[in-house]
Amino acid sequence: xxxxxxxxxxxxxxxxxxxxxxxxxxxxxxxxxxxxxxxxxxxxxxxxxxxxxxxxxxxxxxxxxxxxxxxxxxxxxxxxxxxxxxxxxxxxxxxxxxxxxxxxxxxxxxxxxxxxxxxxxxxxxxxxxxxxxxxxxxxxxxxxxxxxxxxxxxxxxxxxxxxx
Numbered sequence: 611x612x613x614x615x616x617x618x619x620x621x622x623x624x625x626x627x628x629x630x631x632x633x634x635x636x637x638x639x640x641x642x643x644x645x646x647x648x649x650x651x652x653x654x655x656x657x658x659x660x661x662x663x664x665x666x667x668x669x670x671x672x673x674x675x676x677x678x679x680x681x682x683x684x685x686x687x688x689x690x691x692x693x694x695x696x697x698x699x700x701x702x703x704x705x706x707x708x709x710x711x712x713x714x715x716x717x718x719x720x721x722x723x724x725x726x727x728x729x730x731x732x733x734x735x736x737x738x739x740x741x742x743x744x745x746x747x748x749x750x751x752x753x754x755x756x757x758x759x760x761x762x763x764x765x766x767x768x769x770x771x772x773x774x
Contacts, residue, residue, distance in 0.1 A: 622698045624699045624746060625676070625696055625744035625745055626641045626699075626744065626757055627641075627678075627682060627694050627740060627742060627745075628640075628641070628742050628743055629642065630693065630694070630745075630758065631757065631758050632650055632747065632757055633650065633755070633756035633759060634649060634651060641745045641757070642743070642745055644670050644673045644747060646669075646670055646671060646672055647670065648669065649667045649668070650669075650747075650755045650756075651666075651668075651756050652667060652668040652749065652752040653666060653727045653756075653761055668749040668750060668754075668755065669749065669750045669751070670748070670749060670750075671748040671749055672748050673745055673746070673747050673748070674745070674746045675744070675745050676744055676746075678696070678743065679740070679741045680739075681697065681738070681739060681740065682695060682696060682737065682738055682739075682740040683695050683697050683713070683736075683737060684737065684738050685701070685719075685732060685735055685760065686733035686734035686735070686736075687730075687732065687733065687759065687760055688721060688723075688730040688731055688732070688733060689721060689723065689730075689758075689759050691759060692758070693757060693758040694738065694740065695757075696710070697709060697710055697711030698711070699763070700762065700763040701713060701719055701760060701762055702719065702720040702761040702762070702763075703717060703719055703720070704718050704720075704729050707763060713732060713735050714732070715731075715733060715734045715735055716731045716732060719731075719732055719760060719761075720761040721756075721759045721760050721761065722756045722761075727756075746764075747764045752764075
């Protein structure tokens with residue numbers, strides 16, 4: 611997979627670039643170091659309409675890496691962190707899942723704050739070139755996790771993962 615133009619017949623899988631921190635009950639861990647059966651923080655989607663949303667844990671089923679060269683969307687999070695995502699990567703907003711490239715500064719997103727998920731405003735959105743590996747995290751139950759404290763899709767339930 612190269613570039614940022616998605617194939618509409620086979621939408622790209624959600625993926626995180628090398629080194630992206632994924633929230634676990636024991637602190638953040640780089641996505642490239644996650645292992646099968648490892649516990650990560652998640653949130654059940656039915657609970658996302660409530661504030662505070664229910665905090666859950668999930669297990670990593672597998673992590674798959676694939677090369678990518680193209681543009682990443684850079685999200686400036688309200689926590690002061692930045693998160694780099696492929697433009698198609700779904701991000702949870704109060705209105706539902708939105709591709710990272712469609713987000714704007716001041717859009718509400720779900721982040722991990724005060725030991726629970728809650729909506730906060732994005733500080734900014736930009737782009738940057740990237741050449742390296744993207745990592746798709748497949749989870750056992752909920753299909754979500756927190757990357758740099760932002761709630762993202764782990765994988766698309768309607769599409770089986772494509773492993774290289």
